[in-house]
Amino acid sequence: MSDVTLTIDGVQVTVPAGTNIVDAARQAGIAIPVFCYHPRLKPVGMCRMCLVEVGTPKVDPATRQPVLDANGQPVIAMMPKLQTACTTPVSPGMVVKTTTEQVKFAQRGILEFLLTSHPLDCPVCDKGGECPLQNLTMGWGPAVSRFDYNDKVHFEKPVKLGDLIYLDRERCILCGRCVRFQDEIADDPVLGFDHRGRNWMIISKSDPPFASKFSGNTTDICPVGALTSSDFRFKARVWELQSKPVVCTLCPVGCNLTFDMRHDRLMRVMPRENAAVNDIWICDKGRYGHRFIEAPERLTTPLVRRNGTLIPVSWDEALEVVADQLTIIRARHGGQALAGLAGAHLSNEDLYLFQKLLRELGSENIDTGIGGPSALSADVIGGLLAPGPDTDLSKLGAGTVVFVVGADPEEEAPLYMLRLRGIAQRGGKLVVAGLRPTKLDRSATQVVRYRPEGELAFAQGLLKAAIESGAKTALLEQVPGWNEMRRALSQAKLTDLAAACDLTESTLIQLAREFLSAEQSLIVYGWEARSAGSALTELLAALMLLSGKAGKANNGIIALLPGGNSRGAIEMGVRPDAGPGYALRKQRGLDANGIWSAAQSGQVRAIWLAGVDPAASVPAARAALEAAEFVVVQDLFLTASAELADVVLPATSVAEREGTYTNAERRVQRSRQACAPVGEARPDWQIVTAVAHALAMVPIGGGRHGPIPVKAEAWDYIVAGDVADEIAKTVPGYAGITYAALAATGSGGNWGRQFDDAIYYDGTSYTNSEGVGLVLPALAAKAALHLAFTGATTGFADDRPLLLLEQVLAYADQRHLRGSKLQSLVPAGCVALSNDDAAKLNIHSGDRVRLTSASGELVLPARVLADLPAGMVLLPAGLADVEAAAIETGPRTRVSLAKVVMG
């Protein structure tokens, strides 16, 4: 786009054409006060605060040439009235005056007008101290109001907009930022205006009110104290807060957060700008779901089981017990009798040391997650074919094609929904393919709905169409299993494949061609796609490799896995088949489900759980933990698994420790310590280190399995950064990922509380001065070495009529909802079915229905969803009142359904 030069208050500034005057002035270092304008939202010119004098060069109508004065300068024709700077685009030679008497008079008038209905109860208001209205009144407004307080408009003081947000209509200046955010960015148009004149007000149009996963962001961008967070209500004044940079571990996006602390207590969670990850937004889960770190039930001391009860002991005692027991079990039964599971929310440092110790002890039985029937193997494809460095979804637009296959980003990784929606809004192509409708469909440029279990045919069809349109298969030749895949493809006909997934042949060809020819091609897949078996993701990987763009910036596969650091867990080697950096092990260990059955048969004798609670939801795990000789649990709480343990070690939450996390795009980000640990809790990596030291001290020999090979010198980590250094040295791809490198703020950071900026757009977001993280170098070039196409599917012969799909929910994990305002938003357990199926079975919403599968049955209330395709039922995952493990036979289950008749 061409540049335009204009003069603002005598300063010449050159900006791209189409820029508005507010942004142009900002580049020149001139502040034009605004309320309604926000750079992430479309300008509307509602508040009139940005009024300026604008003039353009006078043009002679006859010659179409600028009229020049005696000095040869163009004559400027000032517009007769003031213009709103936010809605006026710049033009060449434009002259803008922002400080003339006329402008000042207008701005003072607008402010006085705004204050006629504002209560000015700043001492009570939570926004006080970071309030644009306060700031602009000090800078531009009259110091006193001529309006008597009793004559001002009064509303009932705060009304609740949902459980998270309070609305104080007296304070509202009706700028509409919240309404526009919900409409334009969050795609939850639940807010609106009501009434008119003095009774004009913001209302919530949804039931339950303000039903949005991004509602907290409106409190950030509200320029007054009208929308405030119930979580921070009267907790502290904003100037008393200390801001600590933390990374969110609740989903694989890895949003940059600011923990606002006071006296070592968490007051509120705010977004920290990172253009490439979360921009200036965060979801409500990240904002309100961190209260668990201060829950009173947190473990504070190590516990050891003596005479059947867990009693508090010192760290030394507990570590001695752990080291002795591990040594004895290893001496008697060998290293393979040990097993360890680590949570996917732990940091890279924790995970790396966890697998390092277990492997030193001779065990390969290492996994993340908790097992259960719906457990899936580690997702390698999303790491090997992840987009390369310089990936920034916020810059993608026209020329980009994104395939979202079998994912529900709003629930699995909420911020990705905003990023993907943004790509479509900027002109990119967003193809949303899935078995069922999700909210992303509304933003999609094309929605692909295949029939239940038609996704394999869809992906095969895409791949076949891509090969037929001439894509080079050279990269694929080296991948084991490619020949079988190719054979299957060449045998199938495109028309048959299209028919098998309920699409037309031309749609498949069009999608494949667009994907291959786009400048940037991305594939995003989630739980639904992974649950179809690895065959589907392998086909998508093949498509990505066919395009030849995998691993370039903004090109690749993004896998939405559960857990904030699930990518990191895979790359750190917390999986039974491969060590750090996808290096395959000679001998494959047991995965979570293998550990449960091996523990019951006595092959696995000692189980170490770090931040996972399998006993709560997996019956096999409970049986295994009861059967195991020795169980050690390190966690924040006395979970169901911890209650079965022999030793429980208190771990710290994300706020009490340092660490690095790898997100779904393989961006490594550093989180800092925000507060002191609770009680004697220690970071997980320190616990592992302490156990290693204790093991090295055990005096006895190892019997026929050899002495304990753990050497104290090799476990000489003092701070988390030491572990990070070792990761940088030993894990392929992590070279250069040091704490210093992660602190660079390259692309982020022109937002928020900087000098002269508070009076600008403001909002309450934070500038990122603590590092935006680094994207790891792409592995795509070497992908063929690690990839293997197995073609495994989870489909199987079962003649039950309905396909049961687990539905991943954002608000389900009980751990993170502890003490949180989100608790009331957790849905009640139910099974969702389609209109057609409901009509066929005569089921209405609220009826109790019995689900029967090959492995059991479950009775739940029904919920009829109008937009769900027939032939499938949805079962919410992770809810305490849904015992999914009782009926699931695998990631996908065939079930039959019948209404329970109350007797």
Add this chain to the structure above:
Amino acid sequence: MLKELVKGLGTTLRYMFKRPVTVQYPEVKRPVRERFRGRHELKRFANGQERCIGCALCAAACPADAILVVPAENDPANPHSPGERYAAVYEINMLRCIFCGYCEDACPTNAIVLEHQYELSFYDRRASIYTKEMLLVPPDKGHGDPPPILQQINRQPSPPAKIDL
């Protein structure tokens, strides 16, 4: 020599007939000036509600960082103060306080006032922290009515605008 002696004793003699300047502290206490800045008191309104609304502007203004305010939300059925907010914790560390009176200046409701009590001594550093209970005046010692701006709880909305057609 003698002259100086007589002069000196003369001064003594003269003061023997004047009223004494000193007082028998602590039995007798000298009244302080009206604007003397002694120990703080937290005032109340005439209806017994606390004047303090927990805004923490006093703590922000305090140059010695002597004041700690932890605000909380009023229970509308049983409010501590007018308005939505009150100070759940209000503490002043009298060892830190320099009695400058900035807190008094900053207070939007005239809740904190430096009064005339100046006898502040402690055996223990912890005892120098005056809590809200120690600082608050008794409920019957309130003065003034809450300003309309603070009548926020159970607020009646304005009647709809009347338009004379």
